[in-house]
Amino acid sequence: xxxxxxxxxxxxxxxxxxxxxxxxxxxxxxxxxxxxxxxxxxxxxxxxxxxxxxxxxxxxxxxxxxxxxxxxxxxxxxxxxxxxxxxxxxxxxxxxxxxxxxxxxxxxxxxxxxxxxxxxxxxxxxxxxxxxxxxxxxxxxxxxxxxxxxxxxxxxxxxxxxxxxxxxxxxxxxxxxxxxxxxxxxxxxxxxxxxxxxxxxxxxxxxxxxxxxxxxxxxxxxxxxxxxxxxxxxxxxxxxxxxxxxxxxxxxxxxxxxxxxxxxxxxxxxxxx
Ligand code: OMP
Numbered sequence: 241x242x243x244x245x246x247x248x249x250x251x252x253x254x255x256x257x258x259x260x261x262x263x264x265x266x267x268x269x270x271x272x273x274x275x276x277x278x279x280x281x282x283x284x285x286x287x288x289x290x291x292x293x294x295x296x297x298x299x300x301x302x303x304x305x306x307x308x309x310x311x312x313x314x315x316x317x318x319x320x321x322x323x324x325x326x327x328x329x330x331x332x333x334x335x336x337x338x339x340x341x342x343x344x345x346x347x348x349x350x351x352x353x354x355x356x357x358x359x360x361x362x363x364x365x366x367x368x369x370x371x372x373x374x375x376x377x378x379x380x381x382x383x384x385x386x387x388x389x390x391x392x393x394x395x396x397x398x399x400x401x402x403x404x405x406x407x408x409x410x411x412x413x414x415x416x417x418x419x420x421x422x423x424x425x426x427x428x429x430x431x432x433x434x435x436x437x438x439x440x441x442x443x444x445x446x447x448x449x450x451x452x453x454x455x456x457x458x459x460x461x462x463x464x465x466x467x468x469x470x471x472x473x474x475x476x477x478x479x480x481x482x483x484x485x486x487x488x489x490x491x492x493x494x495x496x497x498x499x500x501x502x503x504x505x506x507x508x509x510x511x512x513x
Contacts (some may be wrong), residue, residue, distance in 0.1 A: 243356050243379030243421060244446060246328045248472060251296035255512040256503045257463070257472075259330065259448070260291050261479025262300040262319060268484040270491035277311055283491075284319050287483060290492045294499040297357075298323050299448075299477050301332040317353055330448065330475075331355035334383060336368045343371040350375050357381060359425060359448070362409050366416055376419040379446060384409050384437065387427025387451030410437055414445075423448060426466070428457025428476065435465030443468030446475060452502070453481025459502065463509045471510035478502060 241249070251257055264280045273283045288298070305316035320329050331353060335345040349358045349372075357379030360372050372380045385395055385406040395406040403411070413422055424441065426434045428451035438447065449466050451457030459476065466474030482502075486494030506512060 242377040243328060246356060247296055247446060250327050254293055254295060255507055256294050256296050257474055257476055257506055258295050258499060258502050259297040259299050259475045259477040260295050260482050261477050262298055263304045263479045265304065270487050272489050277308055277315060281315055281318065285322055286492050287495055288323060290496045291499050292324055292327060294503050295327060297328045297330055297475060299330040299332050320353055320355060328356040330357040330381065332359045334359050334361050336361035336364050339367040339371055342368050346371045346375060350378055359383065362413060369416060373416060373419055373421060376421060378421060379423045380421055381423040381425050381448050382413045384424040385426045385430050385433050387429045387455055387457060410440055414441060427451040428462040429455055431458050431461035431465050434462060438466055446473045448475045448477060450477040452476055453478045459505055460509055463506060467510055471512065
């Protein structure tokens, strides 16, 4: 089963387009969790156990594991392996380099870590993204319009054809989509542009929408503008405001309660029966 089919199946089963971001930060761990690699592993596994029937995907961000060196990579591999097989894993690594190097990044993500999808940076052009897209069953999330405050510095610059760079990224990326595995990243902090981009790319492209919670993105507007006409393919990622909402022994219950709150909004906005 390819990434998109696996994603839609998980979303339908759990009636949810929530993706929980698994971004471990020692400084933010709840007080009962030991501030160590093994404590982090226990924490992440407890979060997965308590949220796995409320999500359509998980998204570990590689940086939060790389900070621990080789043992962090082992932890990342272990966490990907721990996630139930029917829930897709989006590896957030924002990779991209000359083709020959991207091939190695793709092998690391898909052959070694066994992720189902990855985030990539399109700045270097098609030959740098192609080695990822060549993995037909994997989802390739191209950064289009990011959620951060400085995203407009480059992404909202006008090109000679009077198109903003982020819009050109979407148009050009569509021409790369020979294997029907192209996906986009658009921040929840940019809901209007998200709506325009959904119109532009059509209803078949999954869009990862980070920025709800700690970054202040608008959940309802992101769902309305990011979903297709069937109420699908708007993947709302939330990391910190799910993981670190509980500071005490109740952290698992609090994380689950926050997911339930987000998912109940999704169910009503998207009419998920
Ligand atoms: P929270 O702000 O804690 O919910 O985390 C957001 C997650 O999404 C982090 O892992 C970010 O690196 C990632 N992200 C963004 O916040 N903004 C973007 O535009 C793109 C991403 C991403 O590619 O996932």
